[in-house]
Amino acid sequence: xxKLLIAEDEALVRGGITMLLSSSPDIEVVGEAATGKQxxxxxxxxxxxxxxMDLRMPGLDGVAATRQLTAETHDADHLLKVLVLTTxxxxxxxxxxxxxxxxxxxxxxxxxxxxxxxxxxxACGNSWIDPSVAGQVIRAFSSLPRLGSPTAGRITELTARxxxxxxxxxxxxxxxxxxEQFVLSEATVRTHVSRILMKTGSRDRAQAxxxxxxxxxxxxx
Numbered sequence: 001x002x003k004l005l006i007a008e009d010e011a012l013v014r015g016g017i018t019m020l021l022s023s024s025p026d027i028e029v030v031g032e033a034a035t036g037k038q039x040x041x042x043x044x045x046x047x048x049x050x051x052x053m054d055l056r057m058p059g060l061d062g063v064a065a066t067r068q069l070t071a072e073t074h075d076a077d078h079l080l081k082v083l084v085l086t087t088x089x090x091x092x093x094x095x096x097x098x099x100x101x102x103x104x105x106x107x108x109x110x111x112x113x114x115x116x117x118x119x120x121x122x123a124c125g126n127s128w129i130d131p132s133v134a135g136q137v138i139r140a141f142s143s144l145p146r147l148g149s150p151t152a153g154r155i156t157e158l159t160a161r162x163x164x165x166x167x168x169x170x171x172x173x174x175x176x177x178x179x180e181q182f183v184l185s186e187a188t189v190r191t192h193v194s195r196i197l198m199k200t201g202s203r204d205r206a207q208a209x210x211x212x213x214x215x216x217x218x219x220x221x
Contacts, residue, residue, distance in 0.1 A: 002123045005048040006032045007039040007065065008085070009057045013108075017052065017085075017115070024116055036060025043069055043080060046097040050081045050123050055093045055100065065094045070101030070195065071159060083122045085111065095169050098198040099157065103191060104128030125190030126196075154200045155215040162199070163217060169205065170212040 004027055006016045014032045020026050030046045033039035036057045043051060045189055051069060055062035066082045084097045084105035103122045106114060107130045118128040158166065162184075168178045175193065179186045193205065202208035212218045 002027045002050060003030045003046070003048040004028065005030060005039065005042055005046060005051045007036070007051055007057065007062065007106060008032070008052075008054040009034050012053075015193075017111070020112065020115060020169050021119075027116065027119055034064065036065040039065055040068055047078070048080065049078075050083060050093060050119060052119070053075045053082050053084050053097070055084060055086050055097060063093060063100050066097050066102050067100040081119055081122045081191060083127075083128060099201070100152070101195050103194050103198075106130050107132055123187075125185075125187035125194070155217055156194060157199045157209065162192055162196050165189065166196050166208060166212050167218055169193070169196075170209045170218040175216065 004021070006014050006017055006029060008017070011034070014034075018029045018032065021029055030048050031042045033042050034057070037060050039051060039053070039057075040060070047214065049071060051066075053062045053066055057065070062084065066084070068197075069082055070193055071082050082102040084094065084102045086094055086105055087108050097105065104127045106118045106128065110130055110132060114130070118130075121128045155163070164182070165178055173181065175186050175189045178184075179189045182189075193208075196202070196208055197204070200208055200211055202211060
C-alpha cells in the first residue's frame with residue numbers, strides 16, 4: 001500500500017484527488033495539507049511514502065517544501081518521494097522543484113488519466129515526467145551550461161548519501177550493487193539516482209558520472 005499525502009491549497013482540488021484515488025487498491029490518502037508548513041508537519045507525523053505537491057501554496061511554497069522533505073533523513077531506506085502536480089504555467093518553478101529533489105511532475109490536466117500510474121512509478125523509485133511537456137523539460141535541461149562550467153557547482157546541492165551513490169556510480173557499480181553496498185532497497189537507490197540527475201541537470205547516468213570526475217568528487221588514482 002502506497003501512503004500518499006496531498007499538498008494543495010485548494011480544498012476542491014484536494015477533494016477531487018482523494019475521490020479520484022478512492023477506488024485504487026494500492027494507494028491510500030493518509031492526509032491533506034493546505035500549506036507548505038502544514039505538509040512538513042504532517043509528513044513528520046504520518047510518514048507517507050509520497051507527497052503529491054502543488055507548487056503554489058501560501059507561505060512556504062512547493063519548491064522550498066520539496067527541498068526540506070527530500071533532505072537526508074535518519075531512516076535511509078524510507079526516502080520520502082515528491083511528485084509535483086502543476087499547471088506548468090511557470091517553467092522555472094518546475095525546474096527548481098526537480099532540482100530540489102522532486103522525482104517528477106504531472107500536469108493537472110493530465111491527472112485524471114495518469115495520476116495513479118505516476119504515483120506508482122515514483123513510489124517505486126522511478127521518475128515521471130508528464131508526456132505532454134516532456135520535450136519542453138528535456139530542451140530546458142539540455143540548454144543548461146555544459147559540464148565544467150558553473151553547472152558543475154550543482155554537485156554541492158547533493159546530500160551526503162547522494163554524493164556517496166554518485167561516487168559508486170562513477171566506479172561502475174549498478175543499482176543492484178549499490179543497493180547491496182549500502183544495504184538499501186533498489187527502489188531507494190533508484191530514487192537517489194533520479195534525484196542526482198535532476199539536481200545536477202544531467203541528461204543521463206553517464207553525464208552524471210562525467211560530472212563526478214570533473215567536479216573532483218571522484219579522482220582517478
